[in-house]
Structures are given as structure tokens and as C-alpha cells.
Amino acid sequence: MSESACDVAIVGAGVTGLVAALLAQRAGARVRLFEQSTCGGLIQSARVEGFTLECGPNVFVERPEFLSLLQSIGLTKDIEYPVFERPRQLVYSQGAFHQVPDSPLKALRTPLLEGAAKRKALFAMLRNKYPGKLTSDVSVAEFFLPLIGRRGVDKILEPALRGIYGGECERLSSEFLFPLLFERIKQSGKLRSGARAKRPKAFRLRGGNDKLSRALEQVLQAQTVVHSRVTSLSRDSEGFTLTTDTGQFFRSASVVLSAGNNAAELLAGFDAALAADLQKVPAVGLEVLHVAVDALLPSAQGAFGMLLPAESESRVLGIMFSSHLFPSAAPPGQELLTICLRPASAGTACTPAESLREARYFISKVSSCEPRVLKQTIWPCALPKYCVGHMDMVRRARALEARVPGLFLIGRDVGKPGVSDRVSAAFQWMETWKTSQSINVPLQAALSSRSSSSSALSAESIAEKLSPSLRGNG
Numbered sequence: 001m002s003e004s005a006c007d008v009a010i011v012g013a014g015v016t017g018l019v020a021a022l023l024a025q026r027a028g029a030r031v032r033l034f035e036q037s038t039c040g041g042l043i044q045s046a047r048v049e050g051f052t053l054e055c056g057p058n059v060f061v062e063r064p065e066f067l068s069l070l071q072s073i074g075l076t077k078d079i080e081y082p083v084f085e086r087p088r089q090l091v092y093s094q095g096a097f098h099q100v101p102d103s104p105l106k107a108l109r110t111p112l113l114e115g116a117a118k119r120k121a122l123f124a125m126l127r128n129k130y131p132g133k134l135t136s137d138v139s140v141a142e143f144f145l146p147l148i149g150r151r152g153v154d155k156i157l158e159p160a161l162r163g164i165y166g167g168e169c170e171r172l173s174s175e176f177l178f179p180l181l182f183e184r185i186k187q188s189g190k191l192r193s194g195a196r197a198k199r200p201k202a203f204r205l206r207g208g209n210d211k212l213s214r215a216l217e218q219v220l221q222a223q224t225v226v227h228s229r230v231t232s233l234s235r236d237s238e239g240f241t242l243t244t245d246t247g248q249f250f251r252s253a254s255v256v257l258s259a260g261n262n263a264a265e266l267l268a269g270f271d272a273a274l275a276a277d278l279q280k281v282p283a284v285g286l287e288v289l290h291v292a293v294d295a296l297l298p299s300a301q302g303a304f305g306m307l308l309p310a311e312s313e314s315r316v317l318g319i320m321f322s323s324h325l326f327p328s329a330a331p332p333g334q335e336l337l338t339i340c341l342r343p344a345s346a347g348t349a350c351t352p353a354e355s356l357r358e359a360r361y362f363i364s365k366v367s368s369c370e371p372r373v374l375k376q377t378i379w380p381c382a383l384p385k386y387c388v389g390h391m392d393m394v395r396r397a398r399a400l401e402a403r404v405p406g407l408f409l410i411g412r413d414v415g416k417p418g419v420s421d422r423v424s425a426a427f428q429w430m431e432t433w434k435t436s437q438s439i440n441v442p443l444q445a446a447l448s449s450r451s452s453s454s455s456a457l458s459a460e461s462i463a464e465k466l467s468p469s470l471r472g473n474g
């Protein structure tokens, strides 16, 4: 059965798709947003015994467009900042806590860096020169080794990246994860730009981060969300056809893929090699264990949480002191710890009690009270792993967009995964889409005249004109 045509079809109603749908709706477009499961994607909160648990993202990074979005959907009043302006980040290594240095002076004092690395880093900072040469993408380890030495990579960088990208500094792409720094060093060798970067603030939403997805879903017009899985995507001279698992067909002038690497299969008819490569991007699994304790030890005071280097040989990657930072996350007299673990090996079921046993030793370093599990969440595919060369795939995705007018890839397979990055990706897409609309008016008129070969030609030439404005969202 075929449904009436729309201007914009968005696949995936995670935060990226929801924000894109809202912006398109506000720009006057007829929108359809397809979701195979529940709206909000990875943003999931739970309320248990007076605790507010974040099973997905815990904190957001403040950015102007994110703040304006929250204001426009009435959520500004729910913004909650951490009680400490600059919480410490701790690393637990060889039986002791160490603070991750957040200033040059602290970097000089920390035992997390070797003496030689400190001298080299200081010298590089003073000269404002990267000690080496960069011509193409290298691993994060290779990128930072000349700056912070082996110990710095193992004890600071690897633990920091383990909970986000599954670690493996030797495989992760420096060009993708640190694009601005990478580009600056590649172009000029300079470590710092002239401008002083402001440290962005972190925040969450009081009562649960899922307020964001629920509010976005509510402000979308009725009928916008189609609760089905899109199983195929094709294009003809009149626009795109999306087929769903319920056997329905939908027509749309533009299609926005925001479904992460699940979108790859939908690209097979447009660029089979790119679709296959995107499907091969490894996915990082994560387990989140929420634990209640009665109180925290002084060792945890003023800290964001503790990270564990690979030397710990534990499944535990880190512990966030959630209610210490955001007191409304726990009822009075109790503390909430959010523990991030590597999932048990494939095929091995792991009960909450088993995971607690794994984490108990590290919990005892920050609380002498008996811990109690509130909830266990297992994400088999939490995040894509952006390995060396990932930017080549992003560039190929941008080239595909330029070849196929009306097709937009804004998912986290080709952009950064943070929720603020996702919101920014939706805003950037809207700018591109608006630009394309002024050029696409004649395109759509031409396409609807059904003269397929000539309109296909005009589509390609218009794509050429459009391509400079098709930007990367990473």
C-alpha cells in the first residue's frame, strides 16, 4: 500500500532524527519519521525507588543550538549542572587514586606521566609545535605518544576512551576523534590556535534525560512518526521510495538517514561498496550497572568518577559518581553510582549479581557501605568504533550525498556520537537542506514532469552545484 508523499522522510527516531524532524516541521516541510522501536533510541532513563537512572547518556555538553532547542521545547527549567564547577576525574592505578591533570602545572606533578614525557610536552607547548609530522590518519596512540609518552597513553588516554569508544587507542582514528587538532597539526604543525577555547559545561535534565526525546516526540505533529522499520530505499526520477517491514511504501522528495550503521543496508542500491564498508564498522558493546550505596568516602569527594586502565584486567571500565554530581538523581541519604563495564564475552549471560561481584573491589575504594544493584542494562551495540581510516568513509558518504540529491546521511556512523554532536548534526543538516530547497524547486518540478533521463541529468548537474555546501557533520 502506498502512502501520500512527503517532503522529508527521516529514518531513525533517536535524538538526531527527532531534532531533524522538528526542524524540518518548523521549516514548513511535510515530514515522516520512521522508528522501528521506541523513540529516543539510546536515550533511556528509568525511575527506580526514587533514583533517576540513565541507562544511556548521562551528561550532555552545552552548545548554543542545544540550549536554543531546549528553550523552544520548554525544557530550560529542567537543566541541571553538576554541583562542582570543575569536578576532578580520577584514575585508579596500582592501588591508588590519581587525578587526571587538567592544567599544565598539574601535568608536571602527576605520576600518570613519565618525567621525560613531561619535559617533551612542556617544550612542545612552549614552542607551540607538534613534535613530529602528520600526513595522514594515524591511531590515537601514535598521535599522542610524542606528546604524553607511553604511560600517558596507557593511564590517561586509554581509560578515558575505554568507556566511550571501547578503548584500543592503537586502533582508534585520531583524524576522526580529534578533527580540529589533527587538521591544525597536519596543516601547520601548531598545537594551539590563537583563540582560547572555552571549556564547555556539562549538564543533564532533572527527572531524566529521556525528557528530551519525550518532549521532542510530543511537539511533532500527529502522524509524523511511523512505527515501522524501513527495509529498503530506492530512488527514481520522481524522488525516493521507502519500504517498511509492514509492507507499506512511502514516497518522499528527500531522505535523511539518522539510524547509525543500521542505515548502511539502505545504501546498498546507491553505493554497494560504501554500504558494505559501513556495515563492517565494529560496534562497541557496553554494560551499565546502577548501584546504590548509603555514602561515599572522602576519596570520591569533588570528583566526576574513576577510570580504570586496562592494567586492572577487569570488565569494569569506570564508575561515575552520579548523585554526587547531580544530587537529584538519588533520594536523600543515598548515593547513586553508574558503573560502566565491558559486556561479558559473547554468548555468556551475566547476571546483575555477577557484575556487582566484578565491580565490588572498585566500589569499596569509594564507599564502605554495602552496594545494592538497582538496574543492569546491556547494550550489545552501544557505539560504532571509529578506527583509523574512518574519515575516508565519511568523505565517501559526503560524495554519495553530492551524487544523489535529496539523500542525507547524518547518523553517528558518519558523525561524532555525543548527544550534543547529534543535535548539531541535525542543525547542520537543516542548513544544508534549506540551501538545497532553493535550488531543488526547479529540480522537483523537473522530476515531476516524468521525463526521467533529462531530469536525471539535471539532478546530477544540480548536485554538482550543491556539493560545496554539502558539509561533513563530524
Ligand SMILES: Cc1cc2nc3c(=O)[nH]c(=O)nc-3n(C[C@H](O)[C@H](O)[C@H](O)COP(=O)(O)OP(=O)(O)OC[C@H]3O[C@@H](n4cnc5c(N)ncnc54)[C@H](O)[C@@H]3O)c2cc1C
Residues within 6 Å of the ligand: 011, 012, 013, 014, 015, 016, 017, 034, 035, 036, 037, 038, 039, 040, 041, 042, 043, 055, 056, 057, 058, 059, 060, 061, 228, 229, 230, 231, 258, 259, 260, 262, 263, 286, 288, 379, 382, 383, 411, 412, 417, 418, 419, 420, 422
Ligand atoms: C551507555 C551509553 C552511554 C552514553 N553516554 C553518553 C553521554 O554521557 N553523553 C553523550 O553525549 N552521549 C553518550 N552516549 C552516546 C549517545 O547516547 C548516542 O550517540 C546518541 O544518543 C545517538 O543518537 P542517534 O539518534 O544518532 O542514534 P540512536 O539513538 O541509535 O537512534 C537511532 C534510531 O534509529 C532506529 N532505526 C535503526 N534502523 C532503523 C530502520 N531501518 N528503520 C527505522 N528505524 C531504525 C533505531 O531503533 C534507533 O531508535 C552514550 C551511549 C551509550 C550507549
